[in-house]
Amino acid sequence: MALERASLELGEGELVAVVGENGAGKTSLMNVLYGLYQPDQGEIRIGGERVRLKSPKEALARGIGMVHQHFMLVPNLTVAENVVLGHEPRRFGLLDFQRACAQVEETCRRFGFRLDPRALVQDLSVGSQQKVEIVKALHRGARILILDEPTAVLTPQESDELFGVARELARAGHTVVFISHKLREVLSVAERIIVMRRGRTVAEVKAAGTSPEQLAELMVGGKLPEAIAAREPVSPQAPAVLELREVSAGGAHGKNALSGVSLTVRQGEIVGIAGVDGNGQSELAEVLTGLRAASGGQLFLEGQPLIGTPGDRRGRGLTHIPEDRLRRAIISPMTVEENMALGRQHAAPFAHGPWIDQEGRRERTARLLKDYDVRPQDPLARMGGLSGGNQQKVVVARELDPAPKVIVVVQPTRGLDIGAVAQVHRRLIAERARGAAVLLISLDLDEVLALADRVYVLFGGRIAGELVRAQFDERRIGRMMLGAPEAPPEIAAHG
């Protein structure tokens, strides 16, 4: 069961946040409210009246709208077309585009959005696409607006803007429900916070007077894992392990996804790559790991050209924690021990000549499952049956176990709960201490700032700026992420 006797009460004009770890049931509860799932027990009342919401259509008819984490927009249609999709104004049986634009403009004006109804959705920034989703819900008459992890893909500036929109809507009498696991922003935007844990609503607190730590403990149901320890700065004498010189690579639509990217990662250093999604991060990881060919420039590992297949590069001590776990990092129908062997299936302890070393594989897997506290600790469990967090622990264990020289880490904690996030972070810090060169590519700016010794900001496939830890400033990085012109940042002596 995903939910167990969960209760939720929403008042008019209220800004409520629902928090909880991944899998706590936040999204499930909202999906019940949005008519996507039917509850086995319990009831939903709107304005005192008991209702049955059998589909999102019925929920919308009752004034409940939802903006999903992954947008449900048609990229190659205009804003207006996306908003009216499903109940288009028609003329001679066809879409009356002019009237659609007028309607959408009217909705935008009423709620204070600035959107061009004629723009193609694929040309909009992520923040604007989200606004399209919100307008879509409002246009259909939503009075209760559910936002599922709305800031996951936004820059700090875009997030602030979103909070402003939410406050405005609440002031106008709408009810806004935020689903999130980012505690700071929840505390800054919501009035009332509902905490979920293991399918139950376990607590309800006022935002005022609650600290992020208190909230986190409510979510986890106990003491928090220890924070990241303070650490020594990287020695300027540390040798560069990974070096990129003027690397370019193609992307979709024939455009260059990377243009002239130069960067270095030194021994015992975590270098972060910050940026808004789609500014070349995925391509950078692919070029490094050999999944995509560079169209220009050179890559070096310990001074030697880094070329060849993904297998060749693994052989030279470069491992990879990919962004797309389900597609690139794991094979769901296989067992945990088989997944543990991926990438090293040809070498000890996983193989013995052409044969699979069943015992070696079992032992190593059992040991790593224990070390990383993976549940269940069963080497024969089906990988797809593990939770996302436990799957990621397996991936992290596998990629760090061979003591790599370079680790290319992309979005390592996306979708993980607090406990798993802390563990992954501790492991990366430990790899740094061991002397590995870690390239951390993440859309979560907080994560980059917490872990990195140095940060490069990617914008439009170029390095838009470089800052060392002492210069970290969220606002400044946020501006760079949006490509705001800025005088070249002075790079202080590293450390």
Next chain:
Amino acid sequence: MASSSPWKRLTGLGASATPSVLAVGASLLICFLAIALTKNDFTVAVEAYAKMFWGGIGDWPGWAEGAPFTALSRPWGEAATKGGILLLTGLSVSVAFAVGLFNIGAQGQMLVGALSAAVVGAAFQLPALLHLPLCLLAAGVAGGLYAWLPAYLKLGRGVHEVISTIMLNWVAVSLVENWLVVGPLRAEAEGSHSRSGTEEILATAQLPRLLGEASRLHLGLVIALLAALGVWLWLTRTRFGFETRAVGLGPEAARASGIPVQRRTYQAMVLAGSLAGLAGALLVLGTEYKFPATLGAPYGFDGIAISLIGLNHPLGVTLSALLFGVLRAGGTHMQLLGVHKSFPELIQGLALLFIAGRVAWEAYRVRRRKITPLPPPGEAASDAPAVGV
């Protein structure tokens, strides 16, 4: 570590085999009812089924009442002949499945394999110890090369293998049956007596019979079983098989972990073709002793059903091939009661339909139920930092 215990593994195996067993059982039942209803006589159906089973596994009641050993060995021979060929084409399809390809082309690969075996079997004068392996090798190589083509078209040109293998089946039929066998490779007429098919193979190329001349049980079954064992070892025990399965189940993850995806795909597809080619060799070297005017049964297509009913697993494929070998061998005996001999194929087809139906049903259910389950209660009790769901 509950699921590591042998008992759990056994029950797990049982659980995964259940749908196939149910599908076959239901098909047997439906065909039984079909016979009973169309003949309007329950006893005819009972008798027909008895004939089918005893005709496949041997007439044990007859033997117990003093019938000669051939009452057993003759049905065994028929079942083994058909079962061996079905096993090889079934393996062919399942090996391609392992790497994620749907090999509809086993029929064509079998045809070129059969022709190669027939040509080599008739053309060379060699001791049996060399001749027979050479024929098998020729069939395997021909089938393998014929399967390399769709693999190349897929990897090099992006042509879907279902399309290319279906088309190559027709190419094989046209090339082999409509031209070579009736044209350049046709057996020479004996005086005024014209002969169909290719020249007969020499005795040294024939698969030796194992239970005397009365039974057609020949070495082919042993070859097919060895092939199944080999495929099982390769897929489950070697790192190459592991890499092959990884490519089939998660091509992107396989690529990211450094597995040579293209090489494994070529290898698996060529192996699939070789197995189908060997099936053709069994037909020629074991029963026909030449490439006949037409090859008759579409064993290559049957391989798809055999593989799916056997869950694409070498052991399952072996069991399903042997079962349908038995049913088909016995099916001919049902004709005595006026029941068409293709009934076992109907059973096989229905079973396939049920399996396909189950796949569709599960896909439907997965779409309906997307709520993620909570972890088992044991975890909730632990006070360690919570793990995700």
